[in-house]
Amino acid sequence: MRPTHLLLVVAAVLLGAAGGLGAFTFAYAKGGSYLTDDPSACANCHVMREQYDGWVKSSHRAVATCNDCHTPHTPLGKAVTKARNGFLHSAYFTFGGFPVPIRISPASRAVTEATCRSCHAEVVDAIDPGGAAAPDQDSCIRCHASVGHWTR
Amino acid sequence: TNIFERRQEARNPFYRVVALADTTEDPAVWGQNFPHQYDDYLKTTDQVRTRYGGSEGVPVTPTAADPRSVVAQSRLEQDPRLRDLWAGYAFAADFREERGHAYMLIDQQLTGRQRVARQPGGCLNCHASIYRPFLRAGEGDLFAGFERLNRMPYDSAAAWVSHPIACVDCHDATTLALRITRPAFIEGIRALKASQGIPDYDVRTMATRQEMRSFVCGQCHVEYYFKGAEKRLTFPWARGLTADSMLAYYDGVGHRDWTHQRTGAAALKVQHPEFELWSKGVHARSGVTCADCHMPYKRVGALKVSDHHVQSPMLNINRACQTCHRASEAELKARVEEIQDRTYQLRNVALDALMALLADIEAAVRTDSTAPGVAQARGWQRRAQFYADFVEAENSMGFHAPGEAGRILGLSIDATRKGQVALRGILTRPPSVGAGPR
């Protein structure tokens, strides 16, 4: 991860989070793990354990890390998303009160959907013959529900 | 978004060797651009039997009247009760297991039902590539062409078509996007949405891509009748898609398909309500479409394409089911057959009950056809028969919505019971059939 991004992320978190607490949380809870792409880092938080375990059982364990799917495949988008998640994560984690089981947000879903398509462009271009003209796309995980996380 | 960015530079995997226009009717031409889809499409000539579906290729000696050398098995021979159920109606003359799309036109032209009754032009709506013929007959106006062919007798209308369903019936020639080409569906779904409080629904502009993956099939795999003197092909959806609401619709407009030969009841014949039954199942609730199971994606080299060999998913469990269900092929097959065996048992109980009711009414009519019990028993027969036929005519043997199929068969058995009770003079009045045309 390049330092410019690191700065960007830390800044965003400091700005967004509730003052010092945010910073503290971020440090203490290893929120810094956002800055790496090591899956076990995500799992630092026990609340991420389920997804981590699911990922370990999934077909992508060997081919994609958390951030390969959960952050856009463009430099800027990657940094911004990490910052947003970093803030949300810290906040939620500090004050609790997030829904369990954790459910992905629409924003994050759009990210994962795009990353599927970016890695599998060759494979799936054919099913959108209209290309960009094609109206609404069909969701990948409507069928491949457990590629990222083995469910059931 | 960055899907869009990527889309811009995305190379199209297909070589466009020919330019396709809305006027390109011949699938072989489309096939030059889309060989995989075309090759699979041609495979709908295959005939393989599953426990309750697929079809069996029965060899027959071609005659001048019927040049076919292979047909599908006769359902009437498999279950003679159906002859009694439909006594006096063309279906009692010939009714076979359906087979692949490639046969749709010839099977319609040569069915024994054509010999015993004069069929209307509207039949062709679902048995031919009729999008272009509609436009030709309507001089560019789809609905005008639809109405014109509806009014013709079958043979005159048949002269306008030459091919079973083709690419152009489901696809836009330039974007390849799915599209609706059948006026009867446009009108039927609009009436349905209106009943749900959604006015002026236009399926051509308002349906999502996912919905289209079922709607294209819903243009044909549905219950229908020919309305009024102009024999307009109509789907009875104005009150909803359940068996109950379709029966209420027919009662409301006072429609009967025929008068039952043995009992004199104002009978109804249900035909392939796959779309309607599917819509009441948990798959539909979960957004699972017809194409998901009957045209699952398949991998060809680097690409994946929709399997245009439209067939029973039981012949393709791996692709049709296993992407969503982790269970083994054997287990998934067992789940389907358990559901189907259960439905089949109840279907048989319902048909046996109906046979008893027919005999009872027949006897009562001989003694005194004017007895009040008789009129009521006939009313109950109409209902019991509609419900039983709904599941019998639906082609998944209950799989598309197991719980709903059981409910409908239960109502059929109860209606039969009430009919038999009515003949004892214990009068339980069936909902009255409106005073429409008889």
Next chain:
Amino acid sequence: TNIFERRQEARNPFYRVVALADTTEDPAVWGQNFPHQYDDYLKTTDQVRTRYGGSEGVPVTPTAADPRSVVAQSRLEQDPRLRDLWAGYAFAADFREERGHAYMLIDQQLTGRQRVARQPGGCLNCHASIYRPFLRAGEGDLFAGFERLNRMPYDSAAAWVSHPIACVDCHDATTLALRITRPAFIEGIRALKASQGIPDYDVRTMATRQEMRSFVCGQCHVEYYFKGAEKRLTFPWARGLTADSMLAYYDGVGHRDWTHQRTGAAALKVQHPEFELWSKGVHARSGVTCADCHMPYKRVGALKVSDHHVQSPMLNINRACQTCHRASEAELKARVEEIQDRTYQLRNVALDALMALLADIEAAVRTDSTAPGVAQARGWQRRAQFYADFVEAENSMGFHAPGEAGRILGLSIDATRKGQVALRGILTRPPSVGAGPR
């Protein structure tokens, strides 16, 4: 909760403050080691109503005879047809919606059924912490104790117990592993396995952990009867777990629960066949256990514990269902209620039909109780009633196996039909009831 706690918990799952032995009966003592499970276990006193489940806390003025200040709603008042269905049997006196485990003992002791009939000691098997009492009564021999209490009248047997179900009834005190403590289940499941070609099945040594998550519940949430003079608590599974095979079992041994007061039929009463119906559903096929839905894992800080507040999953959809189903809570609730509404409709159709049959037989008996039609109609009533009651007594209103529930209700309606037809002299003989003890 804050981060410090979270990190603390992560290190020490729970503290063993007391040593637990097989003789430790008091849940409060277990609770010192397992406070989360204990706290939730105490919550089974809650009463919340769902559309078809949960329970409603109905305030009543305590009397000397019945000190309860709150009871669950009366099912007999909700649906008076049940009084006719069970005419002449204790259930017609008092039958209420079931509520949480905390009430099992007191609700049994104080039910109106105790006043109208002398109940056997075997009742306690499923309404008390009876594992230790069995051992005491049998001087260390579980089966001997079981037999001894079975032979006693209810009150004498009740003197041996003091508490509703407790930890020790489901858990091994040292390993906390699930275990089977009820001889009736050990014998019932052995007979079932034997019928499937698996001889000498011992559930205590051969069940997987996954199976145990349903088997512990199957010790009580099942159909049963008291066999012979020694009133041995028995599960009628020797021919299988379907409604059909249990009815065949009762016919085979010629068992009747009572003689129907209005018609003289050899009637049967079904009780809570949750385990049996569940076993025919797609959840069971997919390995989904009772505990998965009724005791889902919940996160307490770093710990994942089974929610010991055993209750309706509709009050806990998020944990009970969403771990496996991606759909929203509202959608999952809607799916359940659609299934239940469908089952409820057919249940009502079946009960109405049965009411008509009871009236018909009653009238026929008055004219000539020896007429052949009467004997047969009674036989059909026994069947129709068993099938309808199977779904009525099962507590998920069809959810545990929607398709199977529909099938059973369909068979009930058809049996009623045959009974009514039999009275017209058109004889269709029901499978004969074997010449066992009456």
